[in-house]
Structure formats: C-alpha cells, structure tokens
Amino acid sequence: MPMLRHFLYIFNEEKVLITQSVKEVGQIMSNYVGIVRSDLRLKRAWNRLDLLYEETESLFKRVKASKDICELRNMINVGYLITRQAIERKECRGLHFTIDYPLHAYDKK
Numbered sequence: 727m728p729m730l731r732h733f734l735y736i737f738n739e740e741k742v743l744i745t746q747s748v749k750e751v752g753q754i755m756s757n758y759v760g761i762v763r764s765d766l767r768l769k770r771a772w773n774r775l776d777l778l779y780e781e782t783e784s785l786f787k788r789v790k791a792s793k794d795i796c797e798l799r800n801m802i803n804v805g806y807l808i809t810r811q812a813i814e815r816k817e818c819r820g821l822h823f824t825i826d827y828p829l830h831a832y833d834k835k
Contacts, residue, residue: 743785744794747778751801754778759809764825768813775805 758771
C-alpha cells in the first residue's frame with residue numbers, strides 16, 4: 727500500500743505542475759508575445775519560457791512520460807519558435823504591432 731500512495735502522490739504532483747505550467751505558457755504568449763510586442767516583453771517571454779523548459783525537462787526525467795507532459799513540452803517549443811521569430815522581426819506586420827519598430831512592413835520604401 728505505501729508504494730501505491732507514493733505513486734498517487736507523484737501522479738498528483740505531476741498533474742498540478744503540468745496544469746500550472748500550461749497556464750503559464752498561455753499567459754506568457756498572450757501577455758508578452760501577443761498582438762502588441764516590444765523588445766522588453768519578448769526578452770521577458772524568452773526568459774520565462776527558458777525557466778519553464780528547465781522545470782519541465784527536470785520533471786520529464788523524473789516521471790513516466792504522459793500525454794500531458796509531452797503536450798507541455800511541445801507548447802514550450804512552439805512558444806520558443808514564435809518568440810524567436812518575433813525577436814528577429816524588426817517591423818510591424820499584419821496585425822502584430824511592435825512598439826520598438828512602429829514602421830509597418832509595407833511602409834518601407
């Protein structure tokens with residue numbers, strides 16, 4: 727019975743951590759990499775994603791792989807890709823407005 731309790735504890739801990747991290751990724755992407763962007767927000771998003779990545783990889787090594795933790799890892803990787811592209815773009819494009827580079831892509835001559 728103690729082994730079962732230990733398994734349930736780890737499973738519940740895993741679920742809580744994963745659920746919270748999923749919420750954090752969504753908030754990071756919405757608040758810092760959303761429609762209105764700035765270099766400061768993008769840098770903060772990158773740093774927060776980096777922290778979540780480290781925490782998630784540590785958890786992934788300790789627990790049995792599950793659908794939820796794999797989805798979280800994928801969400802963080804997609805967040806990295808979107809943030810990286812946003813950092814490299816030095817213009818406003820489409821509906822995304824960059825405070826630090828207000829010139830729209832089509833306004834360049």
